[in-house]
């Protein structure tokens with residue numbers, strides 16, 4: 587059950603725990619065949635203390651945390667006014683990350699965190715949320731479809747000379 591989980595916006599003091607959880611979930615999700623230098627560089631770039639601190643300092647970015655018994659168990663990362671070429675709508679928010687620690691998956695925490703995100707962005711005038719999901723991440727593809735997100739096209743994520751296909755999902759907010 588996720589009833590003992592609470593949600594709040596992150597501050598710069600949360601960077602350490604966000605970096606640790608982000609590293610764990612990113613590697614579990616994307617380094618499915620082990621670690622190679624390109625993956626190691628990418629995960630450290632995003633989730634080192636400096637990497638998370640610079641993300642938190644971006645004026646168009648917000649991180650929403652899910653905590654249980656004073657421990658971080660999941661977080662969402664949003665970017666406001668994030669246009670995408672396959673989206674007709676310009677008042678859009680990108681859900682850049684939705685990361686639940688593996689031990690806490692399947693308990694409704696991802697669903698609740700996503701609902702918190704949708705509630706948070708409404709007052710900012712956003713009418714669409716969109717996101718990229720890697721084609722190899724079958725669980726995420728099923729999850730977003732189950733939450734009412736529509737597959738609206740493909741995109742590519744490139745790092746360190748590699749390109750990986752993503753599906754773009756979007757949901758219009760009422």
Ligand SMILES: CC(C)(COP(=O)(O)OP(=O)(O)OC[C@H]1O[C@@H](n2cnc3c(N)ncnc32)[C@H](O)[C@@H]1OP(=O)(O)O)[C@@H](O)C(=O)NCCC(=O)NCCS
Pocket residue numbers: 611615683684685686687690691692693694695696697698718719720723724725726727728729732733
């Ligand atoms: C994908 C992820 C965010 C889902 O969060 P979660 O907490 O495990 O999911 P929940 O327990 O909240 O599931 C909510 C609903 O989605 C459904 N769902 C979950 N996985 C599903 C799947 N593979 N296929 C279809 N439905 C699925 C559940 O059945 C549940 O439906 P219900 O409310 O009708 O019972 C989480 O597994 C995660 O963080 N994974 C690793 C990181 C990742 O891949 N993030 C997304 C990157 S794009």
